[in-house]
Amino acid sequence: MNFLPDQYDSDNRLDVKHNYLTEQFEDFEEIFAKMKEIVVRGDFTLGREVDELELEFAKSQGAKFAIAVGSGTDAIRLSLRVAGVNSGDEVITSPYTFFATIGAIVDIGAIPVFVDSLGDGNIDPHKIEKAITSKTKAIVPIHWAGRPAEMDEISDIANTYKLKIIEDSCHATLATYKGRSTGTLGDLGAFSFHPLKNINIWGDGGIITTNNEDYAIQLKIMRSHGLEDRNTCIFYGVNSRLDTIQAVVARHMLKKLPSITSARRKNAKLLDQELSKSTHIQTIKRSDYLEEAYHLYWFKHHEREKLVQFLRSNGVDAKVHYPKPMHLQPAFKSYIRGTNIFPIAEELASQTVSLPIHEFVSENQLGRMTDLIKDYVK
Numbered sequence: 355m356n357f358l359p360d361q362y363d364s365d366n367r368l369d370v371k372h373n374y375l376t377e378q379f380e381d382f383e384e385i386f387a388k389m390k391e392i393v394v395r396g397d398f399t400l401g402r403e404v405d406e407l408e409l410e411f412a413k414s415q416g417a418k419f420a421i422a423v424g425s426g427t428d429a430i431r432l433s434l435r436v437a438g439v440n441s442g443d444e445v446i447t448s449p450y451t452f453f454a455t456i457g458a459i460v461d462i463g464a465i466p467v468f469v470d471s472l473g474d475g476n477i478d479p480h481k482i483e484k485a486i487t488s489k490t491k492a493i494v495p496i497h498w499a500g501r502p503a504e505m506d507e508i509s510d511i512a513n514t515y516k517l518k519i520i521e522d523s524c525h526a527t528l529a530t531y532k533g534r535s536t537g538t539l540g541d542l543g544a545f546s547f548h549p550l551k552n553i554n555i556w557g558d559g560g561i562i563t564t565n566n567e568d569y570a571i572q573l574k575i576m577r578s579h580g581l582e583d584r585n586t587c588i589f590y591g592v593n594s595r596l597d598t599i600q601a602v603v604a605r606h607m608l609k610k611l612p613s614i615t616s617a618r619r620k621n622a623k624l625l626d627q628e629l630s631k632s633t634h635i636q637t638i639k640r641s642d643y644l645e646e647a648y649h650l651y652w653f654k655h656h657e658r659e660k661l662v663q664f665l666r667s668n669g670v671d672a673k674v675h676y677p678k679p680m681h682l683q684p685a686f687k688s689y690i691r692g693t694n695i696f697p698i699a700e701e702l703a704s705q706t707v708s709l710p711i712h713e714f715v716s717e718n719q720l721g722r723m724t725d726l727i728k729d730y731v732k
């Protein structure tokens with residue numbers, strides 16, 4: 355079963371695209387040259403490139419430590435493990451997310467407990483307390499679309515009930531909450547380097563941030579079979595190392611991340627400005643204490659399907675992230691504890707539309723998108 359080629363084919367006919375990898379890696383020769391050095395050195399697992407990346411990434415996110423792993427999903431999975439979440443423990447999170455957040459929780463044998471969203475797509479902190487039981491061990495807030503969750507409220511609850519916080523920061527590189535970076539607001543932060551995330555590599559990869567040295571040491575051991583040294587396994591780990599050649603791409607992209615992020619912010623501002631003029635669509639109310647990463651730009655419209663079709667037939671790669679929240683997915687149905695009614699998450703899932711917002715979308719294209727939308731919804 356492979357449905358992806360179809361999807362890419364149809365996307366290629368659009369002229370304002372979500373996928374921008376060809377433009378983004380036009381300077382691939384520079385990356386190849388670096389990779390060549392690694393091949394010549396025979397440096398294929400961990401090594402200097404990974405060490406350097408970890409130092410640079412930690413610095414860019416304002417964290418003390420960063421540990422590179424095989425994917426964003428593994429970043430969440432291993433963070434949960436190192437935070438002491440075990441089989442049978444409950445983990446509070448939001449049903450409005452990408453499958454990986456929940457997959458990571460389920461994979462370690464823990465039970466996801468859902469709490470409804472706020473209108474901005476992030477977990478509603480006021481509904482968390484009711485979901486806590488004696489089995490609750492952690493909260494996994496997702497900084498959805500690159501907009502930081504309400505971390506002060508979440509941290510207060512975590513402190514009161516002695517819960518760990520693992521931030522799903524896969525959308526949120528360089529985002530800040532009251533001046534502090536995502537990935538440093540909880541106990542651990544999980545980031546993804548997937549090709550369509552804001553910092554992207556040529557395959558899968560991820561990284562964990564933490565200010566806790568003990569966690570950092572444990573994670574470095576855990577990602578490499580639990581080996582303390584070549585011949586000593588001190589606990590059962592996994593094989594989840596970021597490939598050394600991918601660390602080259604990640605370092606290359608990390609240098610560009612500030613300009614990528616400011617381009618996204620500028621584009622979002624323009625889209626907000628134009629789209630908020632229409633009373634028929636709902637944009638997100640921005641908060642001045644948040645600096646968002648704008649991994650996605652989305653708004654709500656009550657006749658979403660028709661609008662998406664209209665935009666696509668006019669060459670705009672409008673998408674839906676995502677049409678079905680986690681509590682309605684066949685895979686996770688059996689995990690629902692207590693209420694399974696999450697009206698806000700369901701409303702978001704049925705009304706959300708995302709537009710391309712990356713650094714290669716031109717001002718002209720932004721204008722064309724907003725004109726099309728405003729005309730259509732009138």
Ligand SMILES: *Cc1c(COP(=O)(O)O)cnc(C)c1O
Binds near residue numbers: 425455
């Ligand atoms: C992409 C993503 C992940 C997982 O990242 P991978 O690198 O694809 O494993 C986790 N959570 C969210 C919200 C994501 O968008």
